Amino acid sequence: MTGTAAENDGPRIEPSTRVELHELAVRRDRDEWIVGRAATRTFVALPAAGARAVELLGQGRSVAATERELRAETGEEFGIAEFVGDLTALGFVARIGERPVPEAEPPRASLPRLRPHHVRWSLHPALPVLVLLLLASAVAVLIRRPELVPHYRDLLWSPHGSLVLVGGAAAGWVLLLAHELAHLVTARATGVPGRMRLGTRLQFLVMQTDISGIELAPRRHRLTAYLSGIALNLTVASCLVLALAVTDTGSTAHRLLAAALLLALLPLPFQCLLFTRTDLYFVLQDLTGCRDLYGDGLAHARYVFRRTVRWPRPARTADPSLRLPPHERRAVRLYSTVLVTGTAACLAFMAAVTLPADLVLLVRAARGLGPEHGLAGNADAVAVLVVLGGINVLWLVTWLRNRRARGSGT
Structure with a gap:
């Protein structure tokens, strides 16, 4: 900067x-x-x-x-x-x-009454040990009782699709808020205000926590703040596995716990999509010593594209990665390959799978409205339209809002 x-x-x-x-x-x-x-x-x-x-x-x-x-x-x-x-x-x-010197009002922090001394415990070295012990216990239970390993059928805990959809959306948002709150708490413990808000990553609607300023904290505290959300998901999942082990198979409680377990684990594969600036992306950026891995990687990818295809004009400037220190240059060039490949694959999957599936579900739901479909049929249709349609509308509104904010420099 x-x-x-x-x-x-x-x-x-x-x-x-x-x-x-x-x-x-x-x-x-x-x-x-x-x-x-x-x-x-x-x-x-x-x-x-x-x-x-x-x-x-x-x-x-x-x-x-x-x-x-x-x-x-x-x-x-x-x-x-x-x-x-x-x-x-x-x-x-x-x-x-x-x-x-006059200055603009600083960005408003989320939960401003939460003070660093209130959450200093979140940086205690014993906390990661506790998380690992819980995780190890859950893995041991799954090894001994493989029938508890989560399966996609666990999400279908009710024969009523509307209950599955609404319940899953509610539980998913609660877990998402808890995930981001973990980032906010650990960052606040270091003195960084932090701000939670909605954002978009390609076709994904996400909740994100801006913890700018964490770069000034010691490395252990930085990595704790970056990984705290994943640690929370793993902690919740581990507790659910232990709870599953003591509940009767086939009971309503068992089915709900199994569904919650899968919902707690589902966000974790997304963290591997480093090209969308996930939590693991910030860990990678910190460990490689890069200042702006995404921005520099994108600039290098654009340079390579212009130089290769010579459109809209040949690249007349030098490779922007040449101005970086050698250790950053290597990381940026490798990341630019991951960025381009991952983004292309993600958008292709959306075009081939996600978008057609959403359209089919929305069309079916619209056709499922009417007195001839009965109360249950109309309830299912309304649930699909509200949840699935609402998420897509919210993505569009969030994308437009953030785009206007970037354009105005706020």
């Missing part, structure tokens, strides 16, 4: 100018330093000299004094006035000289 110069009508930055910085967090990451402001979820990767300049400015040094100090330490010249302008654009500067 890079800043832009200060506005022309802002305070002039002279050699004698001193600035007051907001509270900033600093963390070393390989050969760079991550500097950011948790309140606005804004961060930037700086070289060592940039981090040192932030430190000197934060100590009250003037622009000229900071330049002299850096020149004495590194033997190089730096444009600190322009650097202050960049920091101002990022929202890191509270005051330039005697003039306060």
Whole structure:
């Protein structure tokens, strides 16, 4: 992330100018330093000299004094006035000289009354051990009693399709909210506000939690925040397996528990779709040390496409991945292949399978309305139209809303 110069009508930055910085967090990451402001979820990767300049400015040094100090330490010249302008654009500067810097209201956090000290327990090292113990116990039960291994028929817990559809949708959304709440809780424990909202990933309607600013936390806390949703699903699934082991096979409770188990496990394969920026994508991005694996991978894929097909025009610029450090370049080029292949396969599956199936179900439901179909038939038809049609409408509304937000820069 890079800043832009200060506005022309802002305070002039002279050699004698001193600035007051907001509270900033600093963390070393390989050969760079991550500097950011948790309140606005804004961060930037700086070289060592940039981090040192932030430190000197934060100590009250003037622009000229900071330049002299850096020149004495590194033997190089730096444009600190322009650097202050960049920091101002990022929202890191509270005051330039005697003039306060106006700033936009920070993004609203979800569950603002939830404070870091309320959820500090979520970062305790014993918690992953407990999750693994529960998972190991559930696996042991499934090995001893293979009849408890989930099957797609478990979702059909009732002969009434409307009950299956509505019940599955309700349970699925509850689990989805719990999954995202796990991300929010662990991020909040590190001091990152976090915000939950609806989003889209290709043809998928998803609930997502923006935990921008987690990059400033230690690695263990970052990985905990990224993996907490998957850990919650596995914990719920493990508890359901243990509950299944002590309930009577064929009972209503057993059927409901089996359906809930499958619903808890169904989102996990989706996490492997790294090209849709799932939880595992952020783990991969962190472990490879990439700043924007998706954005850089997409830029490289576009460059290769233009160079290969020479449409709409030949690629006249250099490969954008060449500006990256070697370790990032290798990861970005490999990920770009996964991105293109996975996206193409996902969209092809939607066109060949998902979309036709949805249309058939919606048409059948529409034809199933009317007095000649009886109360049960009409209830089933209405359930399909409300649940399936509602999800597709919600996807479209969410996609349009997010597209407008990106266009307006919000």
